[in-house]
Amino acid sequence: MELNYSKEVIENFLHPKNMGEIKNPDGFGSVGNKICGDVMNVYIKVKKDKSGKEILKDIKFKTFGCSAAIATSSMITQLAKGKTLEEAEKITRNDVAESLNGLPPIKMHCSNLASDGLREAIKDYRNKKLKNEKQDEKTTKEK
Numbered sequence: 001m002e003l004n005y006s007k008e009v010i011e012n013f014l015h016p017k018n019m020g021e022i023k024n025p026d027g028f029g030s031v032g033n034k035i036c037g038d039v040m041n042v043y044i045k046v047k048k049d050k051s052g053k054e055i056l057k058d059i060k061f062k063t064f065g066c067s068a069a070i071a072t073s074s075m076i077t078q079l080a081k082g083k084t085l086e087e088a089e090k091i092t093r094n095d096v097a098e099s100l101n102g103l104p105p106i107k108m109h110c111s112n113l114a115s116d117g118l119r120e121a122i123k124d125y126r127n128k129k130l131k132n133e134k135q136d137e138k139t140t141k142e143k
């Protein structure tokens with residue numbers, strides 16, 4: 001079956017942006033699609049901006065999957081970089097697909113990997129932060 005991919009999908013598949021790994025990431029997410037077996041790993045670094053809001057300073061991905069999964073991974077990192085965590089969490093699979101000038105309907109599920117992977121990484125960051133805060137509280141009380 002021939003799939004009609006947009007120019008943007010092909011470009012992001014052939015020359016993906018932000019591909020790779022971040023050593024000691026602040027957050028890490030890994031999601032898989034049970035049906036096709038494709039997997040996306042997302043790494044994020046978070047910092048506070050001038051107003052004290054947490055933003056995505058850096059984001060990288062490693063995706064083991066189809067061409068649409070690679071292209072959507074590349075696109076979500078571009079959409080999310082520099083955004084606040086709240087803004088980044090709101091990026092939907094449709095936003096990703098629209099930014100790629102559409103995906104063939106049979107490939108729409110591939111963009112779930114990208115949006116879910118990013119949300120997992122942010123969740124992991126928040127969980128770690130909460131754990132560290134509890135640890136700090138405990139240490140302060142023990143003193």
Ligand code: FES
Pocket residue numbers: 033036037038065066067068069107109110113
């Ligand atoms: Fe598995 Fe695209 S076919 S993510």
